[in-house]
Amino acid sequence: MKAEIIMIGTELLLGQIVDTNAAYLAQQLAETGFNLYHKTTVGDNDVRITESIRNTLQRSDVVITSGGLGPTVEDKTREAVASATGRQLFLDRELLKEVADFFKKRGMELGENREEFLFNLLKQQGGKCEWIKRWE
Numbered sequence: 001m002k003a004e005i006i007m008i009g010t011e012l013l014l015g016q017i018v019d020t021n022a023a024y025l026a027q028q029l030a031e032t033g034f035n036l037y038h039k040t041t042v043g044d045n046d047v048r049i050t051e052s053i054r055n056t057l058q059r060s061d062v063v064i065t066s067g068g069l070g071p072t073v074e075d076k077t078r079e080a081v082a083s084a085t086g087r088q089l090f091l092d093r094e095l096l097k098e099v100a101d102f103f104k105k106r107g108m109e110l111g112e113n114r115e116e117f118l119f120n121l122l123k124q125q126g127g128k129c130e131w132i133k134r135w136e
Contacts, residue, residue, distance in 0.1 A: 003034040004060040006052050008077055009067040010043040021066045034062060046076035046083075053084035 005025050012019050022039055029036045038060070042052045056063045065077065082088065100110045 001061040003029050003036050003062040004056045005039045006065045007041040013043040046080050049080035050083045
């Protein structure tokens with residue numbers, strides 16, 4: 001199977017931080033038998049992220065994105081993925097409650113930034129998040 005990695009973040013593109021995640025992902029893909037032919041780095045721009053995802057989907061069986069998913073309102077990744085794949089984003093309120101309970105059990109509040117992050121995550125996922133189960 002053909003795989004491709006899209007690294008998202010202006011700080012990666014401009015060399016402000018060293019991209020160690022791409023090297024790790026490439027090694028893991030090779031070890032598990034995937035053919036990695038391309039790795040793209042794109043800045044935090046919704047149009048270029050969407051274009052990169054669309055191009056990648058045309059030539060690869062597996063697409064992995066890394067970076068760009070942060071608890072900030074300026075993050076464009078989730079919307080770009082939805083646009084590139086022609087999917088609608090929505091909030092799963094039942095899952096939002098489950099995530100809020102997850103934080104509450106650990107003595108943490110689902111603050112404004114966390115709620116924005118989770119809203120976008122839930123809009124993209126539209127289903128149960130496996131990480132919740134792993135960390136309980």
